[in-house]
Amino acid sequence: MSRLIIVSNRVAPISEGGPAAGGLAVGVYDALKETGGMWFGWSGDVLSSGQPQIKVEERGPVTFATIGLVRRDYDQYYRGFSNATLWPAFHYRADLLQYDRHEFEGYCRVNAWLAQQLVPLLRPDDVIWVHDYHLIPFAQALRSAGVKNRIGFFLHIPFPASQVLLAVPPHRALVEALCSFDLLGFQTAPDLRAFCDYIVNEADGTVEASRGRPTVVRAFGRTLYAADYPIGVYPDEIAELAKAGERGKPVRTMKATLHARKLIMSVDRLDYSKGLVERFRAFERLLEQTPAQRNKVSFLQIAPPTRADLHAYQDIRLQLESESGRINGRFAELDWTPILYIHRQYERSVLAALFRTAHVGYVTPLRDGMNLVAKEYVSAQDPENPGVLVLSRFAGAAQELHGALIVNPVDIDGMADALAAALTMPLEERQARHRDMIVQLRENNVSVWRDNFMRDLQRSGDAALGRGADAAPAAAAG
Incomplete structure (x- = not known):
């Protein structure tokens, strides 16, 4: 059975009964602890000097692989582009959006660096599931490093309407990076529609929606799939x-x-x-x-x-x-x-x-x-x-x-x-x-969310890796 690799900006220090974490952390951990696998990402540490080193820790069926960030990377990738640019834009607060070209360059640089840290930990049959807006360029970076594994992405926050996303200067580069994933997951049907609207009207791509199946997206020379998978609880x-x-x-x-x-x-x-x-x-x-x-x-x-x-x-x-x-x-x-x-x-x-x-x-x-x-x-x-x-x-x-x-x-x-x-x-x-x-x-608990996404990711990878555009997943959540 393929191993599940979860990648998120922050690997939350979750303990049973401990302080409540955000929706991403709770949903991801509840999903991962049932299947086993690895959770990779930032440890939350910001280093004033030195080279960050990966720390690997086994906790039951889950391997936690974490790494710190140096101050410059934290400022540009996390405080800067992720939370001063993407967060307000994706929450329809373009009035609060702040953009700095160097911060976007830092965002892409840190994504590439994190991908390089993950590559030696990967096995050929691993399935990689990347989470949230901090890591939009992550699959693109893995592909550049030669990784052929199936890679899915789930966005935990809203995806904005095209006219709002256009307020982010590198919007086209971001959507092109998203198209390096094999499967994109959104919380709701309106989020999926907003993404598809951008593909058609701003990226000169095509979308083919069919009932009960993920939408087929063709853009930037790639074929991928997209669907809504509302995250649940137990x-x-x-x-x-x-x-x-x-x-x-x-x-x-x-x-x-x-x-x-x-x-x-x-x-x-x-x-x-x-x-x-x-x-x-x-x-x-x-x-x-x-x-x-x-x-x-x-x-x-x-x-x-x-x-x-x-x-x-x-x-x-x-x-x-x-x-x-x-x-x-x-x-x-x-x-x-x-x-x-x-x-x-x-x-x-x-x-x-x-x-x-x-x-x-x-x-x-x-x-x-x-x-x-x-x-x-x-x-x-x-x-x-x-x-x-x-x-x-x-x-x-x-x-x-x-x-x-x-x-x-x-x-x-x-x-x-x-x-x-x-x-x-x-x-x-x-x-x-x-x-x-x-x-x-x-009926739609967190296991259903995970299982629906993973089933579609396993199936979508065949087409996205060039094994036939007709190998679309048979079903999707939502």
């Missing part, structure tokens, strides 16, 4: 975590603090794409327009720090601290603080148990690839007395979770109305909505 495992965590001190303390109040809960990395400021203001509007909810509901926002050395993230932190202080100052009473804003991480079991406690899951990003928090919230609920999910239409999860109350994250009044409806929704309706969503989550 809902039953999360439910067990939630029940186990209820007995823990953090959850018991929260319940004691709430008294008889209802809880609205959000968990997000501290990022401008998450719509946090708008979310705070919609909660404020709820308190303005529905005085009966004052001192009857509390809003818990957990926002762990991320990319703290980038100015845009420093600004959003200051803005949130200001907004929460202002709203609390306006509405707080001696025995009630409306917004509980916590800037730290919690273990997965604690978060799952808090989700189970919360009457409303409040997930309203301005733009998000999938947003596994939405799926984790639904999974953690007590089916006999479930809470209600309020979900942005611009989260990928909204394509699947039709039992949620779908909102526009810039519509402050609309979100306040949805919160009011969620807090007063009858039990029978809550149960029906939850049943609809939990069925979807079980």
